Amino acid sequence: MPERASPPNVLEALLKYPGRIIHELQNNWRAALPLWLLSFALFGMLAYGVVVGSFSGGTQLWIAPAKIAMGTMLSILICLPSLYIFTCLSGIDTQFRTVTGVLFAAISLGALLLIGFAPIAWIFSQSTDSVAFMAALHIGLWAIGIMFGLRLLEGMGHLLGGSARNHLKFWSVIFIVVCLQMMTTLRPIVGTSDRFLPSEKKFFLSHWAETLRDESAKK
């Protein structure tokens, strides 16, 4: 990568040569690179959030992007310590800042893909009244994006000489579960409510089952 980590360079590397980003983070660490990656992640989440909020409109147009960006950042904060530990357990000799940078890269790649999916999500959000359908669609699109993003972690294991890859795969599952629960904690994101945050605590699966029950009752 060139000496100056400009946004177009970083974007190009992220999409075409993600290995270069990992190499830079490990061998030529500069604060600008992870900061750009974090900015892309936030921008992508906020932009996709506006599309999510467009389903309900009104205040959800700013609440949904704010909650999605906030939820992603909180999930990163919760999972980063265990990611570093699992990276070490995989036999990778690296620093905390490198792992943080790679995670930012993974999230920003997922967020970029979400921007790509945004027109599809928007068309559906304007064509249906079903909260359950829209929630399932957003989760599906997010899952595709994050899976591509989390492949960077596998790439890190491969490039930095990790001896065991299953640890990072296992951590990826944990991260996905935390993100899903985080979106339940910060609900509603697709639908509307009088309150910014819910008063009742719920686990992701029970909330999902309840949403599906409500949807069938409506029909």
Add this chain to the structure above:
Amino acid sequence: MSNPLKALLRGDADRLSELLGKPTASMLAGYAGVVLIGSGVYGFTLGLWRAPLQALYTAIKFPLVIFLTCLGNGAINGMLAQILGSGLSFRQTAVAILMSFAIAAIILAGFAPLTLFVWFNAPPLESNGAILGHSVMLLTHVFVIALAGVIANSRLLGLLRKISGSEKVARAVLFSWLAGNLFLGAQIAWNLRPFIGSPKLAIEFLRSDPLRGNFYEAVWRALRHLIF
């Protein structure tokens, strides 16, 4: 993270066996400190669902279970290591076992933000879903502790393999240590109960009759209720 701890997590058998070659009191104290902090932090999240006071009690008791198990089995683990031909001295055995507990403690500390998040989302004690909350907390902690234990022991196996130079000896030593530590550890944990805290019972540092009955009798009674 300092290099010895990184070597521990990476399972760097060369570096670890080098460290184990010259065990010092400061090394022992260092690993004990990691166990104290790591398992103490995790213990706090273990008791938090019941009440902050229970969290404080569990933060004290969780490392205590580990230290009492190490202490209680110190002599027999050292003897078994020598009888089975690992070539480890008593002091080296103590350090090796503390190393594996230190790995588990670091993993547990790393999971503490996650278990705090589960606690944040679990139905609280006063709610209608208290039983669900208790079950979810219980299952989450069992899973996390089991995971930390499995990883820590796999690292210990690598180290034993390197030191003894024999897969068979390494497995035999690890199995004997595991069996002893699980047998005593389960009983000590039983004596020092509660950790999560039952929704229906009062918050206590120890139950009023901590030395009455034992873990294995309780398991037998539970099985009898289930089967007969």
